[in-house]
Amino acid sequence: MDYLQYVDGNSLLHRLDPRTKFMFFVVMAVVTSVIKSGVALLFLFGFFMIMWHISHIQKYILVLAGKLKVLLVFIFFLWLILGLFESPIVPYGPIFYKRLLPFINGQELYICFDWYDLYKGGVYALRIFLMISSFYTVLLTTNFSEIILGLRKWHIPYTVAFAIGLIFQIIPIVISELKAIMEAQSSRGLEIEDCGWMTKIKNYVTFSLPLLFRVISKGQAISLAMHYYQLDFKVHRTTYKGIKATYYDAYFVIANSLAISITILLRIYFYIPV
């Protein structure tokens, strides 16, 4: 399964002007930073799911969720544990466990495990997931050539736009290089499956050297290619392809505006402070 790279397609999201998608990411990053209402975020999550389904990228989002699960579980438990040391701010809802525990120097520690701890953990994990997945949605549906074009239309200097595009071009190459190195070393007898954590960490150090050399040699080859193609950031470049907003962008903007409005309304009517 492809990871961290563009997925070829012709869906609604694929057909959008890259600038619309960049704006979508910026707006969603702001919305998920500001809104801390569980109901509102769940609605937004539902909206995202419909969008992913329409664009046939839901399986790639599932892969992302799988990769993020450790981070999300960590965030959930972090906020849950922090919540154990305080009473719920809102009075309703069940309390599962409440007790004063003896602590150092004869002091007592107040522990209260209640529904609000779970809510808080869930809200923070969901916010992070929505923020990352909005970026990933753009990444999955915008190829690096479009990223460069979109950034240039935003008057970002070509040096910066090209560097960003190049990063997205190189990420899949580096991932596949690492995979090939791991396969090659295990084929020569380096145990990477049936071993403890310490050995696994040591092995990653082992892999890093050939990976580093491969990346350096790729970098050299790319800089040579840039020379062969006479890439000079001081010279004015022309473009072969143009980008233009279409009625798809209008539909997308309308749908997102509606979704954000509803999210804000839900935030107003169903807000529980976290």
Next chain:
Amino acid sequence: MNYKVKDISYRYSEDGKNVLNHVNFTIEQGKVTAIVGPSGCGKSTLIQIFSKVIPSLIMNGVLEGSFDMPEGTFVSVVSQTPENQLFGYGVEDAIAFGMENLGISQEEIVERMEYVLDLLNLQHLRNRSVATLSGGQRQSVCIASVLAMNPDILIMDEPVSSLDPNGKLMVQSILGQLRVSGTTTVLVDNNLVWSADIVDHVIGLLDGEVVFDGTRDEFFRDFSLQKKLGVIIPQEVEIYRELSKYFKEIDLFYTLEEAKTQIEQLITKGSGLKSFSESCSCAPIITTHNLTKTFSDGFHALMDVNANLPVGQVIAILGQNGSGKTTFVKHLNGLYKPTSGDVRYKGDSTLKKTVAQISKDIILVFQHPEHMLFEETVERELTFCARMQNVPFTEKQLEEVLNRYDLSDERETFPLNLSMGKKHMLTILSVLFSSADVIILDEPTLGMDDFLVKDLEQMIHTLTAAGKTVVIISHEIPLVFKLADSAILLNQGKKLFEGCKEELSRKEELFDAIHIALPPVVALSKSLGLEQICYTVEEFAEKIKKLKK
């Protein structure tokens, strides 16, 4: 207007050794010039000088002499790995990249785009993404992207070294087109098998000096020079070389048809192939049972492959790119687990073992040595498998291998500083110190010149003489037929054939199905009516000698 290389000498540092010494030659306009020579002879340095990488990007060296060309002459390069040279997601994006850099107007870009797509017959690829192209298609797009910039000189640096037979044919046809269209092309490659028919002019380099400057025919007639330079030549020319020892009247040929026409005039046609009765009955060391692999994206890489790999033999796995060869061998050493089916080594299933555990019996050497090399010296790299598998070895054994394969002087060298061919040889040599009975070599000749290929042949003989089984994946079909005892033929994930080489050679229809040509000696043995099929040029020449009119 020709381009003159005038007395060029170069060293990478003030106090360094000259890598080029008073190099003089001419690149003829509109012709295809091949620069040949063994690894380290200075070919790559010359490319860097022509393309102005020296001194624009590499500034520390000392360059004397000059490359005389008119003001504004534009030289561009197609490298051996198109992945590193294609900027852009789609084919059109990649082709337009160079033109956009030159600041050409959109209208002109459109015009040139159409021109190169038509010239190289690539219109059908224009809406594809670069990532989905085959190796040959990528290289073709790379050539198109450079041609679209309208270079005065196009340099191609080992453009087919990593391509399968179909890919090679594609680039070969493009090179032919360029020659017809009058593009000045410089081909830097020590393998002239695919380009012999197209090249006009050959420059031979050895230790930084020009040792040959002449026409293609003059080069192919100079046998000792070909050997001295380690140039890999077409098997047709090798046949000519051997036959010319016995038939003075024979003239140089490059194609199978020319060879057949000439040899037919010299000999009495044979009575045809004798019936074949030999059976391939060696006991299997590895068996696969209904091996099926479906990847998570739904691609069926292998479908119900049942195969027996005979012990102590050299077994070739043949097929075009995408036929399932690499997937198949990655199941043998446990890197891939089958969707269904089983792999057994000496009767026991390997499915529950880790790759490292399997490597004690079955070892796979990858095609890119950089993926494998990570020790700080050649010596440690050579003994890596032995140390991982706790296989004892002596200093004497180590020295023998180092001496035998010309690595003694480089014992303490950082492996990644070796030439591509030597790096590859080193990864292959490290299996000599492993406990594995089965050695799988994936494209072992990548980056090797003729000297190293001969060493490799010798090493494979040594391994089989020691009772080991060697599985080889290679696109160098003449070499495969020379070395292999038996073969497994895969096409689109299905097994088309399994059996001994002799049986396979008689089934021409299989090769038609997978679009791979039989080696010239095999094809000629059959078409000239020899009693048995020959697999080496020497054997073939002996047979022909006996049929002399």
